[in-house]
Amino acid sequence: MKNLEYFFRPKSIAIIGASDQAMRPGNILINNLVRFNYKGKIYPVNPKKNPVLGLKTYSGISEIPGEIELVFSLLGIDGNLTLLEECSRKRVKGMVVAAGGYSDGGVEGRKKEEELVETAHKYGIRIIGPNTVGYSNPYNDFILSMIDTKQPLKGHASFICQTGQFATNIIEWFMSFGKTGISQCIDLGNKSDIDDSDVLEYLNDDPNTFAIGIYSETFKNPRRFMDTASRISTKKPVVVFKPGRTKEGARVSGSHTGALAADDTIINAAIKQAGLVRAYSVDEFLDMMRLLSRKIRIEGNRVGIVTNTGAGAIMSVDTMEKYGLELAELTDKTKEALKPVYTAYQVPENPVDIGPAINVNGAEKSFEIALRALDLDPNVDCILLISIAFHANCFFVPDFGYTGAVCKSLRKPVIGSITGSETEYLTIYELLEPAGVLIYPGPEAATAGIGGGYQYTLGQKQAKGLQSFEKCK
Secondary structure (H helix, E strand, O other): OOHHHHHHOEEEEEEOOOOOOOHHHHHHHHHHHHHHOOOOOOEOOOOOOEEEEEEEOHHHHHHOOOOOOOEEOOOOOOHHHHHHHHHHOOOOOOOEOOOOHHHHOOOHHHHHHHHHHHHHHHHHOOOEOOOOOOEEHHHOOOEEEOOOOOOOOEEEEEEEOOOOHHHHHHHEEEEEEEOOOOOEEEEOOOOOOOOHHHHHHHHHHHHOEEEEEEEOOOOHHHHHHHHHHHHHHHOOOOOEOOOOOOOHHHHHHHHHOOOOOOHHHHHHHHHHHOOOOOEEOOOHHHHHHHHHOOOOOOOOOEEEEOOOOHHHHHHHHHHHHOOOOOOOOOOOHHHHHHHHOOOOOOOOOOOOOHHHHHHHHHHHHHHHHHHHHHHHOOOOOOEEEEEEEEOOOOOOOOHHHHHHHHHHHOOOOOEEEEEEOOHHHHHHHHHHHHOOOEEOOOHHHHHHHHHHHHHHHHHHHHOOOOOHHHHHO
């Protein structure tokens, strides 16, 4: 972990291309550092020497009086080699390069990227990027991003990204509506030098990281990545979202970050054999990370469902097969215990649809009877609670404060699906979250979260090695 501290916990940073004009990248970078209370030294650098947000600006690195651990370069391709030479004289340890047009710009750009890394290594400097917007470490108040961002929510999900979109607006959704905080979010850009494996090693030692999500369009050194990820996944879940699975997707990926295509069948097999979890869409990726970063363990694939909407249960069941999940076969004892929430014409079964019986027992009591019965059933590994929500009080919807207290007393993990307005969803979230119930805005999303948890458990049991990935060396 210590060998990358100067990137993610630097004592000082110089911003090359700093600007006194609001909403310019060189201004946003410094504004993020200042308003989120970065504790280290900030050195704006611009030949015009105009002060930036009250900070003294230097015309060049050589003018800076103190030590500089990290440099963020906003220069174009042609200026970075000279900058590296200047950095070497100040004994800079790391440089973040924002410019695009390197390997993402074709053959000539790839040659320039190789020259950039070769020159950096000659001076003992490591590179993140090029083609990156930066990264965030809210636990250290270090928000190094060219994008004007909100205060990051602290949590235990860390992301390694190969695109600025993930490091910005998608992660903001994850933190806001997803109500899940991050430990770190790192955009590696083209991964010319520092790559997924390096950051995985760093995050493995990060006490605030419980699960690691990777958005990657290519793996620079596939065998090293799988070796590293396989070892780390025994301690922390690793979820991989790799787009570019189709021929056209791979072509577009190559023009985006200079990614080199690899056989997706081989990659998929290697991911599974390494004990990692693979996601195939943005929603699925984030749904899985929400559950895994909370250390919710899904030990088996048998799901018990309690619902006040039959349609919601059908949606969940249709989604289960994809993740190897199945409806639990309830014991006779459980079916007997469930009779109070069924009408005379119904036969107790899974999913437990309490809708018709709510008129008799009320929503709170019906949910409680069903939840406790499923919790005691040895055939049930986890419970999915599905409910609708309305703006006004409705006899069909329980008091979720009461239901949360019931869930808190159970032994098995309870995952919730709540469909309704954003206001109602967030209100219910605040009632169920303290009870240890993670909720999702729909049955498919909740099932994807459970599926990610089970796939991690299954993957760790079945991990066999990386033989099939030899073909991608």
